[in-house]
Amino acid sequence: MKLTLSLFVTCSVILLLSGCATTTVQTQRLESMPDESVCELLGPEWSSSPEERAILRRELERRGVICDHGRIIAHKRHRYQPASANRSTHTLPRSSALNNQQGLNAIRLKKVSGVYKIPVQLNDAVIVSLILDSGAADLMLTPKVANILIRNGTLTEDDFLPGQVYRLADGSRKKHMRARLRSVTIGTRTFRDITFSISDSDNSPMLLGQSLLERLGKYTIDYRNGVLLFK
Numbered sequence: 001m002k003l004t005l006s007l008f009v010t011c012s013v014i015l016l017l018s019g020c021a022t023t024t025v026q027t028q029r030l031e032s033m034p035d036e037s038v039c040e041l042l043g044p045e046w047s048s049s050p051e052e053r054a055i056l057r058r059e060l061e062r063r064g065v066i067c068d069h070g071r072i073i074a075h076k077r078h079r080y081q082p083a084s085a086n087r088s089t090h091t092l093p094r095s096s097a098l099n100n101q102q103g104l105n106a107i108r109l110k111k112v113s114g115v116y117k118i119p120v121q122l123n124d125a126v127i128v129s130l131i132l133d134s135g136a137a138d139l140m141l142t143p144k145v146a147n148i149l150i151r152n153g154t155l156t157e158d159d160f161l162p163g164q165v166y167r168l169a170d171g172s173r174k175k176h177m178r179a180r181l182r183s184v185t186i187g188t189r190t191f192r193d194i195t196f197s198i199s200d201s202d203n204s205p206m207l208l209g210q211s212l213l214e215r216l217g218k219y220t221i222d223y224r225n226g227v228l229l230f231k
Contacts, residue, residue, distance in 0.1 A: 030059050035060075038059055039065060039072050040070050041056055042070055043069055043071065064076030066126065066148060068202065073128065074145055074148060075126060075128075076125065105186070105188055105189060105228075105231065106187075106225075106229050107187050107227060109132065109227060109228055116226075117132070118186070120184055120185065120186050120208065121186075122149065124154070125148075125149060126148055126149070126152075128141070130206050130208035131206065131208065132221075132228065133209055134213055135209075136207040136210065137210055137211065138166075138178070138207075138209045138210070138211040139195070139196040139207065139208055139212050140176075140196060140197050141196055141197075141206050142199050143199065143201075145206065146198050155179060159179045159180045159182070160178070160180075161195065163175050163178060164176065164178055164197065166197065176197040176199065177198040178195060179196060180193055180195055189230075194215070196211065216230045217230065217231070218230065
């Protein structure tokens with residue numbers, strides 16, 4: 001069945017076709033949908049006309065959301081907030097109760113498929129979720145995210161470094177391109193000149209490795225509350 005923006009399931013913003021009535025999607029209705037649902041409509045599972053896809057892309061651009069094949073891969077620094085919410089500059093999520101302790105950052109982690117992801121801000125330009133991986137030598141990004149940084153002018157030719165051979169988890173070795181991020185922000189701390197590698201596929205996991213973790217100094221993972229703690 002061809003699903004276009006002219007169909008919208010009123011009982012679910014994620015368009016589950018399970019006995020719900022439909023109605024016409026207007027611009028106001030798109031504004032009420034979460035980022036993930038608007039992004040999903042651009043994915044391969046849904047079929048829509050070029051005009052409708054253009055509307056979706058404009059809406060995501062307005063929100064500062066960057067999508068690839070129906071999934072969110074990054075947010076621009078100033079993230080869209082729905083009209084019903086209080087508008088404010090987007091900040092990285094932290095646990096307010098734990099951050100009341102002087103100088104302590106408590107960054108909320110998200111557990112996905114057995115690994116923990118943490119939101120970080122790159123070059124004051126985009127926010128991405130990286131897998132916390134103390135076994136990785138460097139921070140690793142996909143080519144898609146690296147190209148986003150190049151297009152917005154925060155990653156230039158001068159930032160690139162000689163490539164390096166990395167040992168992968170399966171024991172194999174592979175050479176990756178490397179570059180330097182001007183800034184990486186986690187919680188209230190900003191780190192300068194962080195080396196990162198670029199994976200060879202947009203489907204590769206993005207990692208927060210030792211090139212940044214060693215700059216944190218002492219840090220603790222509170223698994224019970226799902227937070228990363230550091231000063």
